[in-house]
Amino acid sequence: MKALKHLNKYFYKYRYRLVIGIFITIVAKIFALFTPRLIGNSINVISDKVNGKISLDVFEDQLLINILYLIGAAIIAGLFTFLMRQTIINVSRYIEFDLKNEVYKHYQVLSLSFYKANRTGDLMNRISEDVGKVRMYVGPAIMYTINTITLFVVALTYMISTAPKLTLYTMLPLPILSFIIYKLSRLINHRSKVVQESLSGLSSFTQEQFSGISVIKSYTIEPSVNTEFEHLSVGNRKKQIDLAKVQALFFPLMILLIGLSNLLVIFIGGKQYIDGEIENIGTIAEFIIYVNMLTWPVATVGWVTSIVQQAEASQKRINEFLKQEPEIKNTVDNPTKIDGAITFNNVTFTYPDTNITALKNVSFDLKSGEKLAILGMTGSGKSTILDLIGRLYDTENGSILIDHKKITELNLYSLRESIGYVPQDAFLFSDSIKNNIKFGKEDATDDDVIEAAKNAKVHKNIIGFKNGYETVLGERGITLSGGQKQRVSIARAIIKSPEILLFDDCLSAVDTETEEKILKNLERVSKNKTTIIVSHRISSAKNADKIIVLDEGKIIQKGTHKTLKEIDGYYKDLYIKQRSEKEM
Numbered sequence: 001m002k003a004l005k006h007l008n009k010y011f012y013k014y015r016y017r018l019v020i021g022i023f024i025t026i027v028a029k030i031f032a033l034f035t036p037r038l039i040g041n042s043i044n045v046i047s048d049k050v051n052g053k054i055s056l057d058v059f060e061d062q063l064l065i066n067i068l069y070l071i072g073a074a075i076i077a078g079l080f081t082f083l084m085r086q087t088i089i090n091v092s093r094y095i096e097f098d099l100k101n102e103v104y105k106h107y108q109v110l111s112l113s114f115y116k117a118n119r120t121g122d123l124m125n126r127i128s129e130d131v132g133k134v135r136m137y138v139g140p141a142i143m144y145t146i147n148t149i150t151l152f153v154v155a156l157t158y159m160i161s162t163a164p165k166l167t168l169y170t171m172l173p174l175p176i177l178s179f180i181i182y183k184l185s186r187l188i189n190h191r192s193k194v195v196q197e198s199l200s201g202l203s204s205f206t207q208e209q210f211s212g213i214s215v216i217k218s219y220t221i222e223p224s225v226n227t228e229f230e231h232l233s234v235g236n237r238k239k240q241i242d243l244a245k246v247q248a249l250f251f252p253l254m255i256l257l258i259g260l261s262n263l264l265v266i267f268i269g270g271k272q273y274i275d276g277e278i279e280n281i282g283t284i285a286e287f288i289i290y291v292n293m294l295t296w297p298v299a300t301v302g303w304v305t306s307i308v309q310q311a312e313a314s315q316k317r318i319n320e321f322l323k324q325e326p327e328i329k330n331t332v333d334n335p336t337k338i339d340g341a342i343t344f345n346n347v348t349f350t351y352p353d354t355n356i357t358a359l360k361n362v363s364f365d366l367k368s369g370e371k372l373a374i375l376g377m378t379g380s381g382k383s384t385i386l387d388l389i390g391r392l393y394d395t396e397n398g399s400i401l402i403d404h405k406k407i408t409e410l411n412l413y414s415l416r417e418s419i420g421y422v423p424q425d426a427f428l429f430s431d432s433i434k435n436n437i438k439f440g441k442e443d444a445t446d447d448d449v450i451e452a453a454k455n456a457k458v459h460k461n462i463i464g465f466k467n468g469y470e471t472v473l474g475e476r477g478i479t480l481s482g483g484q485k486q487r488v489s490i491a492r493a494i495i496k497s498p499e500i501l502l503f504d505d506c507l508s509a510v511d512t513e514t515e516e517k518i519l520k521n522l523e524r525v526s527k528n529k530t531t532i533i534v535s536h537r538i539s540s541a542k543n544a545d546k547i548i549v550l551d552e553g554k555i556i557q558k559g560t561h562k563t564l565k566e567i568d569g570y571y572k573d574l575y576i577k578q579r580s581e582k583e584m
């Protein structure tokens, strides 16, 4: 129960509703327990009439009163049962909502390395399934426990006061029932988990196949994919059947044990009535109803135990994530004004998870408003430099300064807000093109969006779509070409008009003619903004104030287009190669 202590703050938050809920539950059960007594009384009245102990008038009056009481008690019990669900189950929904938000908010502050270390499926599971299991503890488990306790206290008091010996015999099968249900619930939960895992395996498989359907079709590997799918489906069917088998045992077992208890009441109660130990025949009817009323709550003791165990395990998994501290922390409360000067002093960076040293002693200096181009082979560390500027990672070796201040001494959010980043793989959300561009600046007007799209040379493409800027992208909508995606992503960065612009090889899927036009526009919009362009093309780099060439994390060349094209090395070779390609 240690992990579940985390929820106490929520119980405290909703204490008044909970107390009211508990009170309502108790009232509902007390009224529900009037029923057996009133039925018992009714049978006694009938018995008295049959035995000639009372007159017809008295019989009718007493029976009518009993019936009216019965109806009244049933209505009140029903109303309070409704209110019980409206309070306790609602509280569990509130707590579920709060807990989901708590986990989601925490996910947001965690660093990239956390997302690399944990699978997306796992993150989703903890916020949905695990929180769902915890809700079962805060809602149904608590409600049924109060239910059971109240029913037991009230019913047992009634029963013992009426027929103590009969009470003892009737109660005998109930602990056995509870134990069996507990065992069965555990087995059902275990098998449900197996089914769930197999289902998520099946859906991950199909999802991947559908995403890669064009590759599957072009390599004509449909038969082997089908075989694999069938194999997974057959496995899933077997697990579902195994689960159905134990589930099917649940109700027959309950019915069997209830039947056994009823039999005991009739047999022992009947014997006691004949022997004169029980005064009224109505007591037997009363006891049969008690047994039936108590069986389900007793069964829930087993069920609730297994819910609590599951909730404990789930909360433990949630706490594991909640305890994780973000590696990248904001240490400055006040916003920092950023001008955009960037300095790298002997920066060395090793990715913690792969131990790959992506940058080795990298130094460069950019005044605010200057342009830097970074070139180099794939995997030479170009994107890593951009990640470090956005503080997606921190490094201890060497120093990174923004406006001559250590990057860690700036307000993290001001820093990120002052950066317009266009990643290598443009990521667009399943939303309209307009909203995808506005993502960079929420309060942007339609004119701002159009201007940004024009500067990114994607406006004409967008208005060519039937719904123009309202065209929905992604699974629900159209798919943009690689080059269109890159340009929408550029529009998103420039609409922000940030102090620092980072372009990570974002023109690679654009033809050289369009590239040139975009670069011209970028030159205009990025005037006075510090800009870093990562590229494999000389055309993107040649107008930069500074150029660096990386190889295996080290700077191997530094200069300008003018100087570097004359010096033997990577830049000159690339320049000659790309110039001759252009001439061809």
Ligand SMILES: Nc1ncnc2c1ncn2[C@@H]1O[C@H](COP(=O)(O)OP(=O)(O)OP(=O)(O)O)[C@@H](O)[C@H]1O
Pocket: 116, 351, 353, 354, 356, 357, 358, 376, 377, 378, 379, 380, 381, 382, 383, 384, 385, 424, 505
């Ligand atoms: N998130 C990461 N976690 C671990 N290692 C990484 C990560 N990103 C990159 N690396 C490694 O760091 C090295 C530098 O990668 P980086 O992406 O900076 O190169 P790049 O020059 O931008 O390459 P490309 O031109 O192909 O985009 C590579 O060896 C890569 O495998």
